[in-house]
Amino acid sequence: MNHVFISSLAKPLSRWLQAFPDLVHVAPESAIDGADLVWLDAASLKAALPEMMVRLQLIQRRFVVLDAVPDDDAAIKAVQSGACGYAHRHAKPAQLEEIAAVVDAGGLWVGPSVMQKVMQISKFVAREAASVGVDTDLSVLTERELAVAQEVGKGLNNREIAQVLGVTERTVKAHLTVAFEKLAVRDRVQLALLMNGISI
Amino acid sequence: MNHVFISSLAKPLSRWLQAFPDLVHVAPESAIDGADLVWLDAASLKAALPEMMVRLQLIQRRFVVLDAVPDDDAAIKAVQSGACGYAHRHAKPAQLEEIAAVVDAGGLWVGPSVMQKVMQISKFVAREAASVGVDTDLSVLTERELAVAQEVGKGLNNREIAQVLGVTERTVKAHLTVAFEKLAVRDRVQLALLMNGISI
């Protein structure tokens, strides 16, 4: 994993180096090509932070904000600006690695108190956001289960799916039974809707 | 680390065992003394889950909720009830281990979809213009046929639709038969997609 730390410091904190010996440390104006994860040092970036976050969000780059003060409100603001994590800049190397692992797995890392506040905010929006269609985690499905599910999403019946995939109808049913359980839907109608990004 | 899995299953899922070979698997009524981390299988615990969470929160025991449903509302609710994590019960062993590590480090673990919703809070308003949808000619349907079709579009089955509309299942079928013919679709799956603006 490729870590890029952005700060106005002369050199990165030793803790950062300890966690990621191969990290790249750059100034605010520098390019960040090829970075898997960007770490922003809010304490030294100061006023440049918001603009920096907007830029990273636009190019869909995952980033974590490191702050001198564990301020919940700042954390929420960071997450709303697209941050995948918010932590103390003096966090222990082990914790930094932890955060990197979580973010790499597609997760969001913030402290417990912050998370509760974030949850409060998102509670109201959750339903509406769901109606827009948030990506479902289809990675739980195997290749064949996914293939069958996609055909269901097109409106095909079992016989047609069997024909398309070159298997028997029984096999199609077997994949569907597992897919229903994994995606927690009741039947093919709900699966079809799910596959088209429609929340049930 | 001492893992205790609570479920109503006869034996733990193989994925759990793979992640934690030394796990302890117990029934809902059992004691959980000496557990470092408790995993609750929401899918099998069902209605007993909320009470279980309250109990664990009271004794300050760290716990993670495993659900068959990737439901973000449930995730938020779980965290608000004191859960340190919320994940899919079919999550891969590596992910379960990661969650355990995060929680052990005092963190909170939620999945990508919850994160996405949180991030979409600010963006949501801008996206409403995009939801226009292709207008199918639904005017050929009578009032009741349309009502039934709309419920199908939500993923309900005939019994539920009958209940909602206050008629018998037979009546629902009758309306559906006509609706299929008028809209030139074969079955309820295709109708459900059609009602959601998805071309077949």
Next chain:
DNA sequence: TCTCTTATTGCCCTTTTGTACAATGTACCT
């Protein structure tokens, strides 16, 4: 009044779906 449409439901039937309980074979990993 008589007709037409729509809504409703029953009985009975076929087809489709969905599951339970297996078994077989392959690939991969420890």
Next chain:
DNA sequence: AGGTACATTGTACAAAAGGGCAATAAGAGA
């Protein structure tokens, strides 16, 4: 070599969906 996940298929069964035939009822209109 043994374990596990995955894909595949079988038989058998239960549930749901779908439809044919037919009857009743309400409302709108010629």
